[in-house]
Amino acid sequence: MADYPQVTRDDVLAAAKRIADDIVRTPLIEAEIRGHRVWLKCESLQTGGAFKLRGATNRLLQLSEDERRRGVVAFSSGNHAQGVAIAAARLSIKAIIVMPSDAPIKKIEGTRAQGADVVLYDRRTEDRVALAERIAADHGSVVVPSFDDPHIVAGQGTVGLELQTQLAEANAGAAQRIVICCGGGGLSAGIALACPEAAITIVEPQGWDDMRASLDCGHIVPVAKTAPATLCDALQTPLVSPITFDILHNRGADAVSVSEMEVVDAVRWAWFEHRLVVEPGGAVALAALLAEKVEIVPETVAILSGGNIDPDLHSKLVR
Template sequence: MVDLSREDVIEAAARIAGAVVRTPLVPASIRGRNLWLKCECLQTGGAFKLRGASNRLLALDAEERARGVVAFSSGNHAQGIAIAAHRLGIRATIVMPADAPALKVEGTRANGAEIIFYDRMTESREAIAAEIAASSGAIVVPSFDDPWIVAGQGTVGLEILEQCAEAGAGEPSVIATPVGGGGLASGIALACPNSRIVGAEPVGWDDMRASIAAGEIIPVGANPPPTLCDALQTPRVSPITFSILDNRDATIVSVSDSDVGKAVRWAWNEHKLVVEPGGAAALAALLSGKADVEEEMVVVLSGGNIDPALHARLVA
């Protein structure tokens, strides 16, 4: 088990300074309670993933950079890696599911990455990436099962603390965030030791919830249901992310497609924010009553890469 600490997140923040933008912390209100929205949907690349990707790739030495990198992702990590690799002149290959949203495929390809498609129901993205790495020498960069990635994502939490202090709000008692593999949630947990962590996963893909309840990693079951939350379709969480969230007694809830659709609509109607379904999962948990709304809590909107036609349908 990798030993990660808040100091790793602080070091990541220094390493990626200038590579990511400081996203807005927007005041909002739900059921008469004031809270904050951390808008990672406005991050470069449309999601928080550039943070971890930049931290991992900037930590590579010259010999490692020359070998290139390979990653697997439904889109947001893919784009983060593609952007970071393009900036550093590193060759990047991304293993993406064949049903990945076209917008995310286009964004990844536009930054120069080579894309290898796979069937997420019958093939293993990890195995494909491992084969590519074995034949090419490229370094595998997972989307969450990596200490550099987790530390990089945790910089969201450091920004939240800074921005709350600047607003005179103090440390948030609760931070709610979407959960796929748990890289963002666990990174924030490291960065914000005094805040309770609430996570939200799609129904049927709620393996972090099941794992914490069981005290051990429980993978997603056979034939999981379709979900609008493509960014959160992780079949198995990692020992790194599970351990951090389990030790922090994180609360994890599951949300339906109906819940996230309403959250996407709320974000647009109330704040004119474009948020993808997976990025709206934590907001969906609050709006649906699956998680409690607490005064001055922070809700992370983790991504905004949504097909325009789908967004139009959901906000209609």
């Protein structure tokens, strides 16, 4: 028996009802790769620029009145930070966000713009979880993790419910394969629960593919201390959680990794083919399809999970 809270598809269905008025129904667009039809689920166009608002909203809506008064603390390189900051501002909850000092300025400024207090740390020498827990203890606040929480996973899973509805509206079949960007695994685990009939493929940047290694080994494996620098700041999770690992392991999810150049190619392709601004970490699922690392079957869906990229960097990459 697992010693952590379990998450079920019913939790995802409940989350969808709970957050329906607080999120954007993001587009599902038809695209073509090497003559094959694929579908792109554009969570890069979600409020806050990423899917993270879904889980953050689901979590914060379930806080007690006392917990709301005491505020929340989160740790994130940016997208979860903004999701929590937006949800907290809407509910008049004080939010403190622990962010790496090398996070994109756009993400730091976007978080502060929502009224959250930002505490910066060095991701190479400091433990963000310990820092967040210390701040929470000092303020009596509730820690809202980015993926290691059943309410967060359930909220992220609403992406899967939504895309299935959109496929039906387009007179297409149910999703057969869903290719998903993976950091800590909250999004991919939630979608795996929401879409039990679809094959699940998770994609990570090379050197940060700890979920792939964990699924291969059958137990959680951390990212190596020598992990390389990557453009995919949103996917630099050093250790996945038992909640997300077990869901993906039990669902038989497979996993691939992509190179920095393959990620850049995907950012460029999204812009030139569909005028979509996608950040590197949000483009890895698309990168895997473009690089032929994942077979395209009928009704393959790729999740574009985030669009919070510095404009100067985006301009440089697409040039």
